[in-house]
Amino acid sequence: DTGVSQNPRHKITKRGQNVTFRCDPISEHNRLYWYRQTLGQGPEFLTYFQNEAQLEKSRLLSDRFSAERPKGSFSTLEIQRTEQGDSAMYLCASSSRRDGGMNTEAFFGQGTRLTVV
Amino acid sequence: GENVEQHPSTLSVQEGDSAVIKCTYSDSASNYFPWYKQELGKRPQLIIDIRSNVGEKKDQRIAVTLNKTAKHFSLHITETQPEDSAVYFCAASMLGSARQLTFGSGTQLTVLP
Numbered sequence: 001d002t003g004v005s006q007n008p009r010h011k012i013t014k015r016g017q018n019v020t021f022r023c024d025p026i027s028e029h030n031r032l033y034w035y036r037q038t039l040g041q042g043p044e045f046l047t048y049f050q051n052e053a054q055l056e057k058s059r060l061l062s063d064r065f066s067a068e069r070p071k072g073s074f075s076t077l078e079i080q081r082t083e084q085g086d087s088a089m090y091l092c093a094s095s096s097r098r099d100g101g102m103n104t105e106a107f108f109g110q111g112t113r114l115t116v117v
Numbered sequence: 118g119e120n121v122e123q124h125p126s127t128l129s130v131q132e133g134d135s136a137v138i139k140c141t142y143s144d145s146a147s148n149y150f151p152w153y154k155q156e157l158g159k160r161p162q163l164i165i166d167i168r169s170n171v172g173e174k175k176d177q178r179i180a181v182t183l184n185k186t187a188k189h190f191s192l193h194i195t196e197t198q199p200e201d202s203a204v205y206f207c208a209a210s211m212l213g214s215a216r217q218l219t220f221g222s223g224t225q226l227t228v229l230p
């Protein structure tokens with residue numbers, strides 16, 4: 001599968017612990033996005049990278065959340081001091097920038113399902 | 118910020134019938150409107166998208182219409198098949214692209230054989 005890859009697929013953690021998720025985008029894609037999806041809802045935008053630069057952050061991204069894309073390839077999303085309300089599916093997506101500035105579609109990964117107990 | 122509302126939340130149709138899902142958006146600056154299909158436990162997948170410079174786009178059994186004046190857009194699936202059963206999400210972006218998509222709450226479509 002040469003699509004967007006996310007690891008782990010599932011994570012169960014105790015409240016107060018830190019967790020880190022990884023996303024490997026499609027190799028030629030320079031844009032990477034993190035979304036969060038709770039049961040019965042659509043994905044909510046968290047943050048966006050163009051290459052290694054984090055250009056946009058949603059107000060949903062509290063100071064307990066940090067995302068990095070150190071070399072402009074894979075990205076990590078860390079949640080510190082997890083809370084039960086952090087339980088959700090964390091989706092990563094990537095896209096590329098065409099000539100003329102228009103993106104291709106965003107391709108989503110299968111997500112990491114986080115359960116905080 | 119942008120707000121996208123989607124209706125209905127559930128939709129059941131007989132195989133072969135058509136299905137229509139409607140979305141409204143709040144910000145007239147939005148200019149990119151994709152539709153995603155998400156099967157249970159799987160990733161959202163783009164099925165069709167439309168930009169604000171066109172009013173309609175069709176791809177085989179799937180079509181999307183956009184009314185910029187009324188700020189609504191709709192997904193039309195004709196000749197539905199059981200494999201069309203999934204959750205469908207509409208989304209909107211003001212950035213002409215996949216950046217900062219605002220999603221609707223989804224429609225669970227069930228196609229009855």
